[in-house]
Amino acid sequence: MKISNIRTSTLKAPLKNPFITSLRRVDALEDLVVIIECDDGSIGYGEGAPTPVITGETMGSMIAAIEYIKPHIIGLEIEDLDTILDLVHNLILKNTTAKSALEIAFYDLKAKASKQPLYQMLGGTQTHFKTDITISMGEIDKMIEDSLDAVNLGYDTLKIKIGDNPQKDIERVKAIHSALDKNIKLRLDANQGWTAKESVSLLHAIEKENIIAEFIEQPVRADDIEGLHYIKERVQTPLLADESIFSVKDAKKLLEMQAIDYVNIKLAKTAGISQALELADLSKAFGVKCMIGCMLEGPISVAAGVHVASAKADVITMLDLDAVSLLASHPVETSIVFNESEIILSDRVGLGVSLVTSF
Template identity: 45%
Template sequence: MKITQIKLYQLNVGLKKPFKTALRTVETAAEVIVKIFTDQGLVGIGEAPPTAVITGETTASICALIASRIRPLLVGEDPTNLEKIHFLIEESAVNNHSAKAAVEIAIYDLLAQSYQVPLFRFLGGYRNSLTTDLTISVNSPAEMREDALTAVADGYQSLKIKVGKNSKLDLARIKAISQAVGPEIKLRLDANQAWHPKQAVYLIRELEKESLALEFVEQPVPAADLTGLKYVKDNVLTAIMADESLFNSADCLRLIKEQACDLLNIKLMKTGGIYNALQINSIAQAAGIKVMLGSMLEAKVSVTAAAHLAAAKKNIVYLDLDAPQLLAEDPVQGGIEFSASKIKLAETPGLGIKEVANLTELSSYNL
């Protein structure tokens, strides 16, 4: 089997309501869709969201890298030569993680299709269903309380609460949600790097004094501040998770060596795809550290790939794959199926994605 063409498309999908974090506010999910064609008629599909505030990538940079650097390397290659393909992608340029992830997801889709098995079975096959949390965007305490109550009424048992814009309000937000939903609902905080270390310790300790049980707090301090991350971890009882501090295996080893966190959040758009994510999970498992599989603001193509990875591996125990549930519509036919917090993986080969509606071909990149 040979790769004959790689084409790029734009997908824009509105959100049910604006997605707000300490880093940004988004009203429309803008995705780059990648399709890889072969001489045997198989087509693999991948996706990358431009997330400049985290990965540094834009739609233009994603498309330019794939069209000018990756496509010339892959056309004519056999996608089943996974090790070779991975390093062709990996060494095409430094960084550019989401662009690489989109292409590699499509490669893994092709690979599993060629063996006529769903990707999660090809990768390990530990389970075929998952449970995700739902993200509560940062807003006023009253609005976040209502959003949390709606999520619980819809069947969600874990809520990921965005905080970080105002310390005083953050405490009010969390208290309002906790009092509204009760102790049976698991609360996860995500500060998106917004706090400094002493501020984070103060806020988390205040919540602990109130007996507001938090499952964990995600990335409380800036990504590069591993000393600060360790300071927070060592001075609170609540588990601390690294997210933006973790892009690759070297980051994983550094976080573990410095004992800077309790948990790790893997995202395909940070790792550059499935290959590196598998390496990170193996290192974490060897160190006795549990992993969450998360996502950016993505549509169902790349979230389906993340779900297949999560279903394949026992050590991935936390899921933050709610992004498609935040969209006003689902343009993707096939792939994973959501029933509120429950995610079901089909037995269809590869990712099982049949079609994506409303795609606009990026003809200037498809020459």
């Protein structure tokens, strides 16, 4: 299977509701799709979401990065995946989402060549998972309404977006917690919205109400490593690092400092599947569990995340792969069956992409 062409397209889909965090508001999905064609007619699909406020990438920069890498890859055999991945990661720095979209497509092709679902090629066996669902930041009444709607759909874990107003954040969490049955788990995500001292004060206020969230995700700026350590030493609520971890090197520093409780793996940050697998292995070596998350992504990249979760199910124990559930329509089918909070892997070869829309 020799690579004969690499091209890109755009995947667009409306959201059921605006996606609102302390960093951004998104009203519709617009992702980049990578299509890699081989001389035997095989096609691999990858996907990435431009997220300028997190990865620094736009749709234009992602396309430019892929076009830069493309001539070095054309003509190579997909069986020599290690060489291909070395080129992708060494020809250009950063551009993690563009690299991830390429990697997903390469792994899709490699699994197709082996006539296996990707998760099986990666050594995974688990096929059933549960994900949380994101409750966008907003007025308290709206957040309560959205939380109750999610529970009625079968979700038992909600990720609550906060971080724009410290006092209001406390009231949001208290109100949502009071409105729900006590068996509903809350995950809090401040998206870098607080300082370290604010984080400790706010979490103490929440904990005094006997509310211990499953974790607080990235309360401080991505580069505030000491802030994460400061928080962890002073609160009961477990601390999960997201934007502070793009690479295995980033994670190793935090884990050696004992500055966090959990690691959030996102393919768009790790530059794809290969380093996501390494990050999971590193976390396991430190005895730290992982969550696998996503940006506001479509079915192809979310499917890749589920396959990685299966491959590393012993350490990736939490899923935040709800992006497809936030879409008002599903323009692409994959090997993943989404039944609200339940995610099921089928036995389709590769990522099992079946186009509903045309690329």
